[in-house]
Amino acid sequence: MKDIKWIFVLYSIAAVLSMCAIGVAVGFRSIPGGIAAMIALTLVMGYGFKTKKKMREQGLL
Structure with a gap:
């Protein structure tokens, strides 16, 4: 457990939540929500x- 880089776990969870938000925005047919979720995903992964x-x-790695 000591080899886990927790910051990367947080980044990956945030990226997954952004991907889920894209799906939710598509489900609600919300273009602004989809665009915002895509921007959030790009920022988090970047x-x-x-x-x-x-x-x-x-x-450190």
């Missing part, structure tokens, strides 16, 4: 990859 790169450069 921050996750950025954090991973930074941690790899610092030798």
